[in-house]
Amino acid sequence: MKARWYRLFRELFSKNIWVRMWEPLSFHTTIRIGGRAALFIFPSNVGSFKEALTVLKTADVSYRKLGAGSNTIAPDEDMETAVISLSGFTGLSTSGGNLVAEAGVPLFKVLNLCIEEGLSGLEFLSGIPGSVGGAVRMNAGAFERSVADVLEDVRVLDEDTGEIFTLRAEEAGFGYRKSIFFEKDWTVLSARFKLVNADSEAVRREVVNHLKKRLATQPLELPSAGSVFKRPVKDFYVGKAVEALGLKGYRIGDAAISEKHAGFIVNLGRATYGDVVSLVRLVKMKVRESYGVDLETEVEFWGERP
Ligand SMILES: Cc1cc2nc3c(=O)[nH]c(=O)nc-3n(C[C@H](O)[C@H](O)[C@H](O)COP(=O)(O)OP(=O)(O)OC[C@H]3O[C@@H](n4cnc5c(N)ncnc54)[C@H](O)[C@@H]3O)c2cc1C
Structure with a gap:
């Protein structure tokens, strides 16, 4: 089995595609949990991405995609x-009030450019530690706004056919923490946002205000x-509901319901995937018992689902 991964590693490497073997996923997720992935591949452009897909498909190897790992939790066992x-998709530019960002650009970099160039519309993303893809x-959204409100279109790669096309925002099936990308084997290569010209200082103030609110809460x-x-219905705030159940600070292993915001589970040091799953199951059960509401996770679990 190990020989197979080594062979694929060599094949990818010889095609000038950056790849590591047995890479700890805890290094690449913001919750710092996760065992190793047999191959961790960093394509730097569409060509090498497509080449990597061909190698994996030919060898019948399954794969997952990762952006900044801020909405993902990987199992403790090696994958x-x-x-x-x-x-590695890091292109970022503006033209005529539009901002185009490649999938791997961190949102804070997008916001820095918005401040520099006096472009308004994306301030609500301030403090979300994700990538554009x-x-x-x-x-993603906050303060009653979401990506769908400002997106013009997306460059997409169909992983099955290799076709690259532009998808208009209205065609992307957006809803609350929902999009067509949940249903298709499509990769977001880049996104174009329609923004409005504004005073640079006003954009900066708004970005900083959002950051301060996040720090406080x-x-x-x-x-x-x-x-x-996910919020199950518009006016049901999960954090408040969990807090009312007295679960703030409740801990399984090193995973705990945050003292600051009961909608968050934090890793106090050596939390495992199993600790988080057990805590999620407990919260779901208590919320169902007390409020008759079924909670659905927003975070994506790459192992056994809670
Ligand atoms: C402290 C904190 C605060 C947060 N606050 C918010 C908030 O206010 N609002 C909010 O909406 N979210 C919030 N999040 C969650 C998270 O930051 C967002 O969901 C973010 O958009 C995820 O981006 P990512 O690049 O980290 O995705 P990842 O976790 O890397 O990936 C998430 C999913 O997207 C897929 N994916 C990644 N890149 C691509 C691509 N290019 N094409 C297709 N699929 C892709 C992955 O396969 C995975 O299924 C918060 C997270 C943290 C840790």
Whole structure:
């Protein structure tokens, strides 16, 4: 089995595709949990991404994609799969009020450019530690706004056919933490946002205000994957509901319900995937018992689902 991974490693490497063997996924997820991936691949452009896909498909190896790993938790056991990081897709530019960012660009970099160039519209993303690709797939949002509100279109790679095409925002099936990218084997290569010209200082102020609000209300000082659960209905705030059940600070192993925001599960040091899954199951059960509400996770679990 190990020989197979080594052969694929050599094949990818010889094609000038950056790849590592047995890479700890805990290094690549913000909750700092996860065993190793047999192959961890960093394509730096569409050509090498497509080449890597061909190698994996020919060898019948399954793969997963990863952006900034801020909405993902990987199992403790080693994964006999490939993980493709989009972090090498780093292009970022503006033109005529539009901003185009490749999938791997961290959202804070997008916001820095918005401040520099006086472009308004994306300030609500301030403090979300994701990448552009992850934010599009998740339709990331805050303060009653989400990516769908400002997205013009997306460059997409169909992983099955190799075709590259442009998808308009209205065609992307956006909903609350929902998009067409959940249903298709499609990769977001880049996204184009329609923004408005504004005073640079006003954009900066707004970005900083959002950051301050997050610092006051979220456990940013500890590893986490953000809000664990989706809001089941508009006015049901999971954090408040969990807090009312007296679960703030409740701990299984080193995974704990945050003292600061009960919608977050934090890693106090050596939390395992199993600790988080057990805690999620407990919260789901208590919320169902007390409120008659079924919670769905927003965080993506790459192992056994809670
Ligand atoms: C402290 C904290 C605060 C947060 N606050 C918010 C918030 O306010 N609002 C919010 O919406 N989210 C929030 N999040 C969650 C998370 O940051 C967002 O969901 C973010 O958009 C995920 O981006 P990512 O690049 O980290 O995705 P990842 O975790 O890397 O990936 C998430 C999913 O997207 C897929 N994916 C990644 N890149 C691509 C691509 N290029 N093409 C297709 N699929 C891809 C992956 O396969 C995976 O299934 C928070 C997280 C943290 C840790």
